[in-house]
Amino acid sequence: MRRLRSIFLLLSVGWLAHAQIVSTNQSENLLHSLFNRLYTAKNDIHRQVINDSICKEFTQTFSQSASFDYPFDSLQYVGKVYSTDHALRIYSWNYITQSGNYHFECFIQRKQDDAVFRLKQPMSVYLPQEQGKVLPDNWYGALYYSVIPYKYHKKTEYLLLGWSRYSESRNFKMIDVLSFENNQISLGEPIFHVNESILSRVVIPYTSRYALTLQYDEKDKMIIFNHLHISSVDGKSIAIPDENFSAYLVTKAGLKFKEELLLKDKHISHIRSHYKAPDSVE
Numbered sequence: 001m002r003r004l005r006s007i008f009l010l011l012s013v014g015w016l017a018h019a020q021i022v023s024t025n026q027s028e029n030l031l032h033s034l035f036n037r038l039y040t041a042k043n044d045i046h047r048q049v050i051n052d053s054i055c056k057e058f059t060q061t062f063s064q065s066a067s068f069d070y071p072f073d074s075l076q077y078v079g080k081v082y083s084t085d086h087a088l089r090i091y092s093w094n095y096i097t098q099s100g101n102y103h104f105e106c107f108i109q110r111k112q113d114d115a116v117f118r119l120k121q122p123m124s125v126y127l128p129q130e131q132g133k134v135l136p137d138n139w140y141g142a143l144y145y146s147v148i149p150y151k152y153h154k155k156t157e158y159l160l161l162g163w164s165r166y167s168e169s170r171n172f173k174m175i176d177v178l179s180f181e182n183n184q185i186s187l188g189e190p191i192f193h194v195n196e197s198i199l200s201r202v203v204i205p206y207t208s209r210y211a212l213t214l215q216y217d218e219k220d221k222m223i224i225f226n227h228l229h230i231s232s233v234d235g236k237s238i239a240i241p242d243e244n245f246s247a248y249l250v251t252k253a254g255l256k257f258k259e260e261l262l263l264k265d266k267h268i269s270h271i272r273s274h275y276k277a278p279d280s281v282e
Contacts, residue, residue: 023064024067025070027060027061028070028074030057031054031057032074032075034050034053035075035078037050038050038077038095039077039095043098044097044098047097051095054105055107059116062107062109062114062116063116067109068089068109068111077093078091078092079092079093081146081147083147083148083149083158084148084149086111087111087112087149087156088109088110088111089108089109089111090108090109090147091106091107091109092105092106092162093143094143100168101124101125102125102141102165103121103141104125104143104164105118105119106119106144107119108178115183118136120136120138122138125141125165125166126166127140127172128140128201128203130199130200130203131188131190131200132188133186133187134201135187139187142162142164144160144161145162146160146216147159147160147161147178148161150177150191150250151252152191155179157179159176159178159216159255160174160187161173161214161216162176165208168208170206170207170238171207171208172203172204172206173203173204173225174202174203174204175201175214175248175255176188176201176202177189177191188200188201191254191255192248192255192257193254193255193256193257194257195257204228206228206238207239207240209240210240211241212225212228213245214226221249221250221251222247223247223248223255224245224246224261225245225246226241226243227241227242227244227246227259244261245260246259246260247261
């Protein structure tokens with residue numbers, strides 16, 4: 001009798017998993033169609049209505065636990081990135097309004113309890129301050145492309161690397177910190193040590209005429225980015241990435257800023273060849 005119950009239970013679990021995959025596949029087909037409509041919409045009213053439908057469909061889809069590992073391969077307009085410990089999955093996308101502004105969306109899935117969190121951009125993209133928290137209802141807007149777990153004070157936080165555009169001529173990249181507390185999320189944590197200052201996030205504005213690398217180096221435990229120099233173009237001062245590199249060294253006591261990485265250092269001799277790629281998300 002017990003054996004029959006075990007077999008029945010296994011069959012039930014298998015059927016449920018199969019049903020969830022079928023349901024998620026149907027959702028993917030609908031989302032694919034909605035995204036095609038979003039990027040061919042004629043005006044902002046239509047874009048907002050379609051984007052709202054996308055967010056609603058994602059919310060329903062994420063209620064299925066099978067969605068965490070589902071590839072969503074046909075959703076080419078959506079960034080889908082796992083944290084390196086496979087505990088989180090972050091989805092982000094954007095679209096351009098009639099005025100040329102960027103609107104971003106972001107959902108965060110947590111595997112351990114199937115929890116889903118949304119970051120909302122209530123206004124135009126803004127350049128966040130490097131001090132203080134950013135709450136999920138007042139998000140600056142970005143595409144995240146790397147999620148790195150970081151143990152700090154016996155708690156796991158997540159370093160987020162992302163890209164955004166807040167004007168026609170200026171982009172910015174950021175290193176932010178995703179924290180969980182009482183089933184709520186926030187961005188920003190005072191762990192970045194820069195000379196005598198402690199920052200909650202790192203924001204790197206630069207001219208959109210150039211690409212800027214911002215990547216995590218797993219081998220040397222550092223976040224590497226192009227050094228910036230200020231130049232005058234058409235009478236305006238702009239930040240231009242050059243071929244030298246700065247970094248934040250990831251330590252147990254926080255992330256320590258290093259102004260310049262010397263290529264003669266045997267531990268980082270691979271940097272120039274490895275990090276000469278263009279922007280990750282532009």
